[in-house]
Each structure stands twice: as C-alpha cells, then as structure tokens.
Amino acid sequence: xxxxxxxxxxxxxxxxxxxxxxxxxxxxxxxHNI
Amino acid sequence: MFETTYENGMSYRSASEINxxxxxxxxxxxxxxxxxxFVSYFVGSSPELxxxxxxxxxxxxxxxxxxxxxxxxSYVLANNPSxxxxxxxxxxxxxxxxLSFATIFAIFTMGSIVSAFMGAAVLFGVMSGYGYFTKQxxxxxxxxxxxxxxxxxxxxxxxxxxxxxxMQMVISALAIIIFLGLTAYDTQKIREEVSxxxxxxxxxxxxxxxxxxxxNLFINLLQLFGDRK
Numbered sequence: 001x002x003x004x005x006x007x008x009x010x011x012x013x014x015x016x017x018x019x020x021x022x023x024x025x026x027x028x029x030x031x032h033n034i
Numbered sequence: 035m036f037e038t039t040y041e042n043g044m045s046y047r048s049a050s051e052i053n054x055x056x057x058x059x060x061x062x063x064x065x066x067x068x069x070x071x072f073v074s075y076f077v078g079s080s081p082e083l084x085x086x087x088x089x090x091x092x093x094x095x096x097x098x099x100x101x102x103x104x105x106x107x108s109y110v111l112a113n114n115p116s117x118x119x120x121x122x123x124x125x126x127x128x129x130x131x132x133l134s135f136a137t138i139f140a141i142f143t144m145g146s147i148v149s150a151f152m153g154a155a156v157l158f159g160v161m162s163g164y165g166y167f168t169k170q171x172x173x174x175x176x177x178x179x180x181x182x183x184x185x186x187x188x189x190x191x192x193x194x195x196x197x198x199x200x201m202q203m204v205i206s207a208l209a210i211i212i213f214l215g216l217t218a219y220d221t222q223k224i225r226e227e228v229s230x231x232x233x234x235x236x237x238x239x240x241x242x243x244x245x246x247x248x249x250n251l252f253i254n255l256l257q258l259f260g261d262r263k
Contacts, residue, residue: 001180002243003108005216008183009246010104010131012209015190016253017097017134019202020141021088022194 045231055228055237056166062121062241066128067248071151073132078139088137100131107242117234124242131249138256146260153259154252161214162244165221176219182212206258210251217247 047055077083087096107123115123138147165172186209193201224240 002239003112005180005183005220005243006104006108006246007101008180008187009250010101011187012183012190012250013131013253014097014101014134015187015194016257017137018194019190020137021093021097022197 047229047231052225052229055232056225058234059224059228059237059240059244062124062238063244063248066124066241066245069125069128070132070135070249073129074136075139077133077136084136084140087133097134100127100134103127103130111235111239111242114233114235117238120235120238124238124245127242128245135253138253138260141262142256142260143263147256150252150256150260153255154248157210157214157255158217158244158248158251161217162221165218166225168218168222172219172222175215176223179212179215179219182208183216186212203258206254209254210258213247213250213254217244217251220244220247 077087087093104127107127110123111120142150186205189201189205193205220240220243224243227236227240
C-alpha cells in the first residue's frame, strides 16, 4: 500500500513535470534562446 | 521508562517517545524538502544548467528518473537497510525530484513560488496536525483518496494529449484536496507505526510518504495559483 502511494505520488509529479515541459511556452522560449 | 510490554511481545512506546519519533519523521521530511528546493533553485536559476538538463533526450531522463528511482527506493527500504543507506535513498530521491522540477523557477515568479511553498506548509501543518491528534480512524478516507489518486493520474495522462488548461486546473484542484486528505491519513498511519518499538527505517519510510504529500501539495498549488513570468 505504502509503496503504491509513493509510486502514485511520483507519477502525479512526473506527469505535472511533463505538462510543464509541453505546455509552458516560456520554458521552450528560454531553452530555445540559449 | 514508561514502556509497556504486552503479551504478544511488542513493546509500546510512551507518549513522549512517540512524539520524539514523530519529530524525527518530520525532521527527515523537512531536510528532504530543503534538498529538493535547493537542487531545484540551483539548477532552475542557471540558464546554462536548465539548457543542459532540459534539452534533447536528457530532459526525458531528468523528468522520468524520479518515477524509476521510486521503485528502486521502495525495494531498498523494504529490505531493512541501515539508517545511512535509508537516508541516502530519501535525500537522493529528493534531489532527483528537485532536479525534475527545476523548470518551476523558469516558469513562475519567485513571489508565487514562495507563496505556494508557504501555503503548502500551512495546509500540510493543519492536516498533519489533524491526522496526528484525531481519535477518529481515517482508514476509509485513505482508501477513498487512493482511488482518487488513480483517477487523477488517468485524467492527467489523458490531458497531456488534450492539453486543456481548464482540465489542468480542475485536476490540480482535485489533487490538492486528495493530498490534503492523504496528509492526514498518512500522519495517522505513521503515528500508529511508530507507537511500537521500530527502527530508524520506519521513520525514514514515513518521512518519504509525508515528503510526497508535501511536494505534491506545493506543486499543485503552484500550478493552480502561481503567476507565470
């Protein structure tokens, strides 16, 4: 149960990180300009 | 000193011993949060480091590594490691998590990051305090939140392809509610676990659970209320 909670918690965080990577134009611009 | 040994051989701790064990759990958890925030700030405030970690194939490695690492950490912590190995797992994982979230410093204003952090700390404190002191069993709530968490993950994966900002806001709001509930549930569970004589690893496992709840609260508050640069 505890291990499942950890995996699900990490899963939510990873998905949010992916969303940030895909959706936030600012990140793309910042990385593109460097 | 006030330890009571019952017939089944388990030694129950006194109230002050339980409080100090819980203090150690919160201590490990706070240190893990500090490690994450430090790594995140260090990488996120440097355009060169951001460019290194978040371009090409490395960005997928960085973003997905916490998910792979959590299975390794689960395996190590389940096999009764020494205290130092367990601490290394917790803080190593916290560092990886911080790295994968370094982009928040490029997306959100510093003011909103600080506000979300403070908000998460207050909400976490209230719910953890509730879980700590309530006499009511939170078991049924925990199971409900567990199912909610699976629903959130499915909805989030679907939303990666849809890209709806409204859906993202609804998901973040639901995630905040779920992790608030889980904070209370997890605190009660950990308090029950440390009420019998346990080793350091149980405390570090508890710290990892509360760390997950806190970071999820923080990130989802930031997603929902944070000001984009």
